[in-house]
Amino acid sequence: MTMTSTHTAQYAKCIAASRRIRWDIDRDVIRAxxxxxxxxxxxxxxxxxxxxxxxxxxxxxxxxxxxxxTYANMFGLVERFIAIxxxxxxxxxxxxxxxxxxxxxxxxxxxxxxxxxxxxIERMAGAGMYDGYQFRPTANGVAAQVLQxxxxxxxxxxxxxxxxxxxHYRLSxxxxxxxxxxxxxxxxxxxxxxxxxxxLDELEWERENLRISPAERDRAVDDLIALVGAVDGIVQxxxxxxxxxxxxxxxxxxxxxxxGDVSAGLxxxxxxxxxxxxxKEPRFARALxxxxxxxxxxxxxxxxxxxxx
Numbered sequence: 001m002t003m004t005s006t007h008t009a010q011y012a013k014c015i016a017a018s019r020r021i022r023w024d025i026d027r028d029v030i031r032a033x034x035x036x037x038x039x040x041x042x043x044x045x046x047x048x049x050x051x052x053x054x055x056x057x058x059x060x061x062x063x064x065x066x067x068x069x070t071y072a073n074m075f076g077l078v079e080r081f082i083a084i085x086x087x088x089x090x091x092x093x094x095x096x097x098x099x100x101x102x103x104x105x106x107x108x109x110x111x112x113x114x115x116x117x118x119x120x121i122e123r124m125a126g127a128g129m130y131d132g133y134q135f136r137p138t139a140n141g142v143a144a145q146v147l148q149x150x151x152x153x154x155x156x157x158x159x160x161x162x163x164x165x166x167x168h169y170r171l172s173x174x175x176x177x178x179x180x181x182x183x184x185x186x187x188x189x190x191x192x193x194x195x196x197x198x199x200l201d202e203l204e205w206e207r208e209n210l211r212i213s214p215a216e217r218d219r220a221v222d223d224l225i226a227l228v229g230a231v232d233g234i235v236q237x238x239x240x241x242x243x244x245x246x247x248x249x250x251x252x253x254x255x256x257x258x259x260g261d262v263s264a265g266l267x268x269x270x271x272x273x274x275x276x277x278x279x280k281e282p283r284f285a286r287a288l289x290x291x292x293x294x295x296x297x298x299x300x301x302x303x304x305x306x307x308x309x
Contacts, residue, residue, distance in 0.1 A: 010203060011103040014196040018106045021192045025117050029189050030182070037128050039180040041068025045172035048269040054258050059250055063262070066133070066242050067269065068183055069125040073135045074238075074274065075165075075190070076118030080139035081146045082158050083111035089151070089204055100203075107200050110193045115139070121186060130249040134241045137234050146227060150216070152208050153223035157231075159201035159287065164278035165194045202287060209291045221296045225303045228275060232307060235274055239267040271307050279304060 023029065035041075040061050044050045047067045049060040090104035126133065146154060169191035173184060212220065243263040247254055254262065278284055289297060 007203065008097055008099050010199065011097070011100045014103045014200055015099065015106060017196045018103075018110065018193070023189050023192070025113065025120065029117065029185055030120070033182045035124060035128055035182055036180045037065065040064035040176075040178060041180055041183045042071055043172045043176040043179060045176075046071070046168060046269065046273055048265060048272065052261060052265050054261070062250065063246055063266075065125075065129065066246055067266070068180075069122065069129065069133065070135065070238055070242055070270075071273065072118045072121040072125070072186070074234075076115050076122070077137055077139050077142055077234075078161055079111045079115050079118070081143035081154070082161070083108050083115070084143055084147060085151070085154050085158065086111065086200075086204075103200055104204075107197055110197070114190060114193070117186065117190070130245075132248055133245050136237065136241065142234070145230060149223040149227055150212075150220040152205070152212060152217065152220035153227055155201060155205040155208055156220075156224050156288065157227045159198065159205050160278040160281075160284050161274075162194050162198040162201055163281045163284045164274075165191060166198060167277055167281050168273070198283075205287065205291075217292070218296065221292060221299060225300060228303065228307075231274055232271065235270040236267060239263065239270050242266050275304075275307050279308070 026032075038061070040047070040049075042064045044064075047064040049055065049063045049067075052060065052063070055063065086104050087108045090101055090108065093101040093104065122135075146157070165187075169187050173179065173187050176184075209217065240263065243259070243266050246262060246266075247259055288300075292300070
């Protein structure tokens with residue numbers, strides 16, 4: 001994409017927002033607080049625990065906390081490859097638009113801060129929860145796998161992730177006054193910076209889309225489908241691990257039917273959180289549809305259909 005004054009202005013807008021809303025982990029987010037384990041972490045719009053009607057209220061709260069711990073870990077995971085990719089892309093602006101360069105360097109710096117925040121959250125959650133929780137994927141391992149894909153596909157996945165963070169916060173987390181206050185604040189401050197990141201994702205994705213050939217774009221669509229499949233593989237494993245952890249720590253023996261329902265409920269919730277909610281986000285759907293052909297869109301939809309159900 002040839003840089004224009006309009007594009008430069010959009011990058012400048014992100015820089016201005018970054019300066020205005022800059023926050024510190026200890027001073028602004030944690031503020032010497034601990035998690036309130038009497039309250040849910042994730043709202044039901046994301047956790048979907050209310051569907052498991054055989055669970056007591058206390059058990060539903062505990063399951064939402066397990067999901068909330070995983071939710072933070074998942075963001076810590078994906079922000080590793082996002083930071084690496086944005087640092088790499090920033091080099092393409094090094095001898096060009098310095099406003100765009102500054103915007104992407106700030107983006108990378110903020111993603112590094114987010115990773116530290118989520119490492120802190122994991123330690124704090126672990127200190128207040130039973131032993132036995134597992135989060136097996138590693139940030140470096142996932143980054144190494146994702147970054148083998150084309151830049152177009154990585155930017156598409158990144159845009160998808162950072163747009164669904166906006167939807168999750170605005171529609172589910174922000175309106176729920178029953179959530180743990182500290183946990184809610186973590187995603188308030190995360191949302192504030194991710195709002196700018198989503199705009200930068202769109203600018204860079206559009207720029208990459210104009211740079212590549214039709215044949216490269218066609219291969220990139222296959223890369224994107226493969227990346228979504230890889231995300232679903234992580235989701236399936238984590239849903240199984242979290243279901244096992246809940247069964248071990250819920251304080252009573254579940255029937256086989258109930259245990260199966262917990263496993264299925266977690267997989268449904270995780271697919272909604274990390275895949276479906278982003279695919280259905282109109283801003284992402286519109287951007288994707290403007291870049292791919294009808295045949296390519298059909299391939300994507302066919303691949304997604306089993307997850308959407």
